[in-house]
Amino acid sequence: MKLTDILKEIESIQPETFENATGRRDILKNLGIKVAAFATPFAAASLLSNKASAKTTDILAEAIVFALSISYMQSALYTKALATSGLIPASAVNDFTKILKDKNSHVAYWKYQLQATNNIVPAQPTYDFTAKNALPKAMTDYGTFLTVAHAIEDVGVRVYLTAVNMLLSNKAFRTDAVNIATTNARHAAHVRMQRRNLGVDMMAWVVGTEPNSIVGEIKKAYQNEDNTTQLKINTVGINGFAISFNAATGAFDEPMTDTDAKIFMTPFID
Amino acid sequence: MKEVTTQDQTTHESASLSRRKFLNYAGVIAGAGLLIASCKKDDVQPTADDDTINLGSNDTGLLNYAYLLQQLEAAFYIQVLKTPYSGMTKTEEGIFTQIRDHEIVHRELLKNYLGTNGIPPTIENDWSSIDFSLKSSVMAKAKFFEEVSVAGLNGICRLVIAEEHLVTLAKMSVVDARHSAVINDLITPGTFAEKTDDNGFEVSQDPQSSIDITKKFFKKNITGINLPKY
Numbered sequence: 211m212k213l214t215d216i217l218k219e220i221e222s223i224q225p226e227t228f229e230n231a232t233g234r235r236d237i238l239k240n241l242g243i244k245v246a247a248f249a250t251p252f253a254a255a256s257l258l259s260n261k262a263s264a265k266t267t268d269i270l271a272e273a274i275v276f277a278l279s280i281s282y283m284q285s286a287l288y289t290k291a292l293a294t295s296g297l298i299p300a301s302a303v304n305d306f307t308k309i310l311k312d313k314n315s316h317v318a319y320w321k322y323q324l325q326a327t328n329n330i331v332p333a334q335p336t337y338d339f340t341a342k343n344a345l346p347k348a349m350t351d352y353g354t355f356l357t358v359a360h361a362i363e364d365v366g367v368r369v370y371l372t373a374v375n376m377l378l379s380n381k382a383f384r385t386d387a388v389n390i391a392t393t394n395a396r397h398a399a400h401v402r403m404q405r406r407n408l409g410v411d412m413m414a415w416v417v418g419t420e421p422n423s424i425v426g427e428i429k430k431a432y433q434n435e436d437n438t439t440q441l442k443i444n445t446v447g448i449n450g451f452a453i454s455f456n457a458a459t460g461a462f463d464e465p466m467t468d469t470d471a472k473i474f475m476t477p478f479i480d
Numbered sequence: 481m482k483e484v485t486t487q488d489q490t491t492h493e494s495a496s497l498s499r500r501k502f503l504n505y506a507g508v509i510a511g512a513g514l515l516i517a518s519c520k521k522d523d524v525q526p527t528a529d530d531d532t533i534n535l536g537s538n539d540t541g542l543l544n545y546a547y548l549l550q551q552l553e554a555a556f557y558i559q560v561l562k563t564p565y566s567g568m569t570k571t572e573e574g575i576f577t578q579i580r581d582h583e584i585v586h587r588e589l590l591k592n593y594l595g596t597n598g599i600p601p602t603i604e605n606d607w608s609s610i611d612f613s614l615k616s617s618v619m620a621k622a623k624f625f626e627e628v629s630v631a632g633l634n635g636i637c638r639l640v641i642a643e644e645h646l647v648t649l650a651k652m653s654v655v656d657a658r659h660s661a662v663i664n665d666l667i668t669p670g671t672f673a674e675k676t677d678d679n680g681f682e683v684s685q686d687p688q689s690s691i692d693i694t695k696k697f698f699k700k701n702i703t704g705i706n707l708p709k710y
Binding site for chain 2: 304305308309311312313314315316319367371374375378381384385386388389390391392393394395396397398399400403413414415440441443445448449451452453454457458460461462463464465
């Protein structure tokens, strides 16, 4: 029996207990379920290679580890940036401090849930935000930093959309994931508008695959963001309204596959 | 055509399988389209009489509430741009225009998807609490509508059964959250995520309390009495 089936049964029997976070943990503990099968040691690669062990790994734990992988990266980015003297202008320090606080909470929350359900918590990798010198000024030039930051924020939104979907069978966890997804979207919008304020022609939302504003490793954040079909319905010019490609793609963020996420994240991991 | 039941059991059992497909092929959603058409006997279909619009039950009702939220936002921004407040900057106009178009896409998508299960497409608004000639009034309401929409969509995401409904609504909600952040920053810089709780989570809202807030912006009464509950 898969864990999702067990959870579903518990949910149908004790819906109130199950929806309560404490009750959820107790139930999982009492059943002694050990679901994640991530290889040790938890080098960076194992964090990103959970797909390989998908057959023996429960989908809920897999979703949480996937979400954690981008939250780890975000937390590390702002921790490092705020500690780098002269990178973030004084006027923006409060904003990035707030964002970092949220990211750290997301990391702590998922680590806690993995521990509480007897899953192994992957270690946080160390990062190189220059992506092996593809973006040499990532931590010295504010504009380059914002570019890296908005790409990582936009990927965060996309990874969480995938996590929401993977958490379908668990209402509490899926709600957690969607509530983090929209928080990440707020962060992404803010970072993008900071970059706009430096004179880059971009808005708070992602338009197509952003051909005009991206270079190198950043481009990988936007693979398959140019979807114009939602629920099998074409959104460009929908029902005769003057809806452009830009508006149609800007109206939705697209979930990111673990394959695409890995392509984006790997160059940034030491 | 394959018929898909909306009962919890079946959807949950298929979750793992369809997830594999999803990860390999995200963006293309399997099995869409017919879910809302296959209703159980005790389903309550949406109705609209002279005074009251009933959103209906199950996923259909929840999608109708999402549709109502997007109708509200789209109508608001259409009016903002039709009767701009004095001193609207080019930047503000550009932002409002793009947000308006996103809301129209959301609205029309749900209209088409719901088809005959949808509530009426143009429910007349009650704008008596808004002064469209005043920037402060427009900004305050834009902030309010975006925050209510994100919280409401996230609450709907908690309750929907079908996978493609969940992911599509979540995809809309994150863009409304981007709108919300921009509007908040326009009003007070740095408040882009002020609505999140101490743990950095958006505070989602259940449909019942959300409807209580939004229905006063419509001239007809709205009821979600048959909607799934938290």
